[in-house]
Amino acid sequence: MANTNGHTEPNGSEPLPIVVAGGGCVGLFLALLLTQSSIPNRIIVIEPSPPDPHSTRAMAHQPIIFPFFARAGLMPELSRIGQFSSGLCFRTSVKNGSKLIAGKQFKEGEKAQLSLPQGRFQELLVQKIKETEKAEIQLGWQVVGFKEGEKSVGVKVEQESGKQETIEAVYLVGADGAKSTVRKLLGVSLDGETLPTQLVATDIKYDFHAHGFYDANFIIDPENYGLIGRIDDEGLWRVSYGVPIDTPEAEIRKGLPLKMEKMLPGEEGKKQYEVKRVAPYKAQQRCAETFWKGRVGLCGDAAHLTNPYAGLGLASGIADASSLADVLVRVLSHESPDPTKLLSSWSDARRQKFLTVVDKPSRMAYARVHTKVDTEGEISALLQKDPLVGALKKGMPMMPPSLETQGETLDGW
Template identity: 70%
Template sequence: MAAPIGITRHNGTPPSPLPIVVAGGGCVGLLLAHLLTQSSVPNRVIASIALFHQNIPTNPSLPKVIEPEHPDPASTRAMVHQPLMFPLFARIGLMPELSRHGSFSSGLCFRTSAKNGSKFIAGKQFREGDKSQLLLPQGKFKEILMWKMEEVGHSEVRLGSRVVGFEEKSGSIEVRIHHEGGKEETIEAEYLIGADGAKSTIRKTLGLTFDGETLPNQLVATDIIYDFHAHGFFDANFIVDPDNYGLIGRIDDKGLWRVSYGVPNEFSEEEVRRDAEDKLRKMLPDGGKSGFEVKRIAPYKAQQLCVEKFWTGRVGLCGDAAHLTNPYAGLGLASGIADASSLAEVLIRVLSHQSSNPHKLLSSWSDARRQKFYTVIDKPSRMAYARVKNKVDTEDEIVALLARDPMVGALKKGMPAIPPPIETRGEELVGW
């Protein structure tokens, strides 16, 4: 095997390890790399050789993000950014670009299912200038991050490559990378970050397991063309019903909407696809009589899971590699972004030799993010999932929901609940 790649020195001494390898070039991995490239950390992170259709020369001293899939700018899997993340986006200069390519939600509401007339329960319309959700599909978000990283010029993104293993050494970690075409390479770094999603190779290699549970029903995310505005729907609509519950939300300004609903866990993907049209007709306000076009069907497990620790040795986990939550509180992507922002802050502190105790700081970050998941992400997400499964067939049942559910009740009074902080402040951690 060839000697591991590191930062080449020109005085005859052996190469030193690269600072960081990020495994996974999704929203969280790219944001982490972008934050690190904006710092003064020597040689930044470690990245790759292609920015979309533009080739750049491989440079071993640059940040490297290893991503097995080529980006799809049209991907809509995650589509909403919560206002609580806007201060971060503003601090790192992303907000103007995100706003230009996305749009802001004009309103959010809860309503009954179509069988009960899609009746309005509670909601809020947003005025221009209000802090509402930013609607920006994840494909475009990733594309913007790639553009920004290219502008800075301190990173590379290696597409079509994946981390297949790693081994800790004294003072470094050797990361094995498999490239398209079968070639393999070993890179030596100080730290490896697993941002490689729910099926994380990094997490599995560490032998770490998830705590938590898979919820009783799987969810199906469909993207359809349908004029919900013509039926009085807001940009975001939570449908409350024991059977036909879900979320209906605008994705873009071209008529594309997300309709999310639940099906039994035992349904196969074939059954989900076969029954999708019938299920959608039960979700649409006119039963679909005015016509609709299905663009995408994506079933997935509704899970509340968190890894036992976010950091071990020289390896960290963030985003879906570290935790999973159902989407009905809108905190999945937001929590991953909060992981990345705080981890970047901590890594910069460590790599610039400013930390009073790097080991304790990284361990403290791990504990803090795990605590944030259980106090700020998990509980509200479970409540949001349970909320849409309420029975509201009668006016009395609607009144009862408004009385017992603080979020829906507050929304009815025009006072939407303010979520607690989702980010972790580095200076509050042990070892800072």
């Protein structure tokens, strides 16, 4: 059956589904938005593993993306199962007394980041998707290939047992992470660089509040820099720090006690903590050369990677999903005069948004935590030259530019 925008379902049958490769937060959020739309297409999410509520991945969501969550009707439940941060600060390292450089304590109702581990967010999204009749999540499967036709894309999926099937879809979206199979199959390069540091996400139980720490603490020091943030209200905290890029994981684990002695406040030799998880990973600043090609697209970590010190990694992926949902709904509702141009325009807009709003601030945030602030003079210099830290010192935290891409501004809308 032909339609006005040139997209035809083979054999005139019911509309083909949209396949989303990857059941992480970004893929699930995209799927949820699509199920909430008026398009008749089913959504099929392909994911090898079930959500892990104890994952060491992203643990907080910035206020800049709360409007996206509100649009999906998620804010009430996110507020219930997560915890809003009570404060944000920059401070010196333990060797310099963990001195507060600049900080802000948030009042009740004031916009603050929401602490909610990625695994628990995924569980909520899965629950919401299962409540609809327009989507299915195929766990234990992964996308291993695809073949594009004029009107559809055949998506080859495979179980761990080796069993394979092909799903005929109208579009395939790769939200399958940094090592995206979809991106590799597309032949799209991930341009940029690996930073000269390996970051270590360590989840521990320790009473940071007893030492005057805020819920979110950026530690500024050339060697013992990092982020110390509260994960939940049961005493679990994330201590993220850096080690040389070539440090083996066994050496990282062996050196953990010494690193904790340098990172954790408290009396030397008497810091009692419990390590729950340790996860080293490479810090990247990379962006795909395109986010859309033919009938296949990319979003989230499959399309771009950034270090965590500006808190814009998952946030930018959620913004990708929000705008891509708008575009796909526009196309599949037969309202776009030129779907090819619209998808290309979306890709260009999201790439530009990453390069200007995510990549540059994230690089600045990475450089900031490496700053030497051993003296009062060096602290004063930081406050004068760094707009964000200086504004926080004055009680006026800077809001980053919008991550949103508005569909009606795109060519082909």
